[in-house]
Amino acid sequence: xxxxxxxxxxxxxxxxxxxxxxxxxxxxxxxxxxxxxxxxxxxxxxxxxxxxxxxxxxxxxxxxxxxxxxxxxxxxxxxxxxxxxxxxxxxxxxxxxxxxxxxxxxxxxxxxxxxxxxxxxxxxxxxxxxxxxxxxxxxxxxxxxxxxxxxxxxxxxxxxxxxxxxxxxxxxxxxxxxxxxxxxxxxxxxxxxxxxxxxxxxxxxxxxxxxxxxxxxxxxxxxxxxxxxxxxxxxxxxxxxxxxxxxxxxxxxxxxxxxxxxxxxxxxxxxxxxxxxxxxxxxxxxxxxxxxxxxxxxxxxxxxxxxxxxxxxxxxxxxxxxxxxxxxxxxx
Numbered sequence: 348x349x350x351x352x353x354x355x356x357x358x359x360x361x362x363x364x365x366x367x368x369x370x371x372x373x374x375x376x377x378x379x380x381x382x383x384x385x386x387x388x389x390x391x392x393x394x395x396x397x398x399x400x401x402x403x404x405x406x407x408x409x410x411x412x413x414x415x416x417x418x419x420x421x422x423x424x425x426x427x428x429x430x431x432x433x434x435x436x437x438x439x440x441x442x443x444x445x446x447x448x449x450x451x452x453x454x455x456x457x458x459x460x461x462x463x464x465x466x467x468x469x470x471x472x473x474x475x476x477x478x479x480x481x482x483x484x485x486x487x488x489x490x491x492x493x494x495x496x497x498x499x500x501x502x503x504x505x506x507x508x509x510x511x512x513x514x515x516x517x518x519x520x521x522x523x524x525x526x527x528x529x530x531x532x533x534x535x536x537x538x539x540x541x542x543x544x545x546x547x548x549x550x551x552x553x554x555x556x557x558x559x560x561x562x563x564x565x566x567x568x569x570x571x572x573x574x575x576x577x578x579x580x581x582x583x584x585x586x587x588x589x590x591x592x593x594x595x596x597x598x599x600x601x602x603x604x605x606x607x608x609x610x611x612x613x614x615x616x617x618x619x620x621x622x623x624x625x626x627x628x629x630x631x632x633x634x635x636x637x638x639x640x641x642x643x644x645x646x647x648x649x650x651x652x653x654x655x656x657x658x659x660x661x662x663x664x665x666x667x668x669x670x671x672x673x674x675x676x677x678x679x
Contacts, residue, residue, distance in 0.1 A: 381484070537573075540566060
């Protein structure tokens with residue numbers, strides 16, 4: 348990777364887009380974080396060793412969150428560089444996972460997307476808790492000082508006898524009608540569907556709890572409502588159809604009271620023409636309407652015999668070339 352002498356990752360604020368080189372993987376788009384923003388569950392595992400904290404401060408490594416599979420890693424300072432517009436526009440057909448990650452990075456917006464990520468990962472519980480930090484070296488105690496200053500600026504410390512004075516309910520902004528959303532907003536929305544379903548049902552090492560299954564069911568319900576607005580461009584960008592196929596390959600979800608298999612099949616059938624168009628763009632031999640979109644998911648339909656070709660189709664959601672497949676499982 349070409350060195351960028353003008354770029355010092357330690358001076359960047361959390362949420363900044365970067366290009367991170369981890370292990371033997373190609374340079375990958377990511378965002379940097381302060382150690383105080385790393386999810387607690389990861390602090391106790393691999394990242395605690397990778398970050399190599401020294402007297403509470405970062406020492407040689409910085410936490411990053413990769414685009415694509417949403418994994419985390421501690422990356423050496425010298426291997427984190429500026430993510431330029433030129434790099435964002437690069438597309439290497441030989442690495443479709445990197446293309447997906449670059450497209451997600453191009454659609455990323457600070458601070459709204461960064462706040463959503465912190466909430467999804469459990470680093471904060473609401474947008475009101477987010478405080479923009481000056482750089483990634485900010486420590487937890489610095490964060491506490493920043494919170495105190497923010498409350499002081501709001502006049503909350505004028506009333507020491509009322510601990511609840513700083514707790515205010517903020518009105519939830521109404522979402523703009525789908526018809527009025529920009530292309531970037533629409534892409535962010537479908538990416539959010541994909542991220543939450545992958546994280547909740549697919550990319551995990553343990554069995555989802557009932558509360559987690561209900562949360563994923565709610566996400567799927569949102570997607571079902573949004574489905575009429577899914578265009579060919581949005582489907583190609585989000586690859587939601589691949590996520591739904593991955594759901595169909597998880598036997599435990601078939602018997603779920605939330606009917607994940609049935610609902611995933613219904614969405615795949617609804618998007619059938621668009622999925623066939625995507626397949627035809629990638630294959631020399633056109634896929635005909637007689638080829639069911641459920642075939643590639645290995646789903647045996649009524650009256651059909653299962654084929655070995657179907658059962659051996661590789662997963663289209665997770666690829667071992669993406670850097671996070673090592674970190675996600677706590678290996679380095």
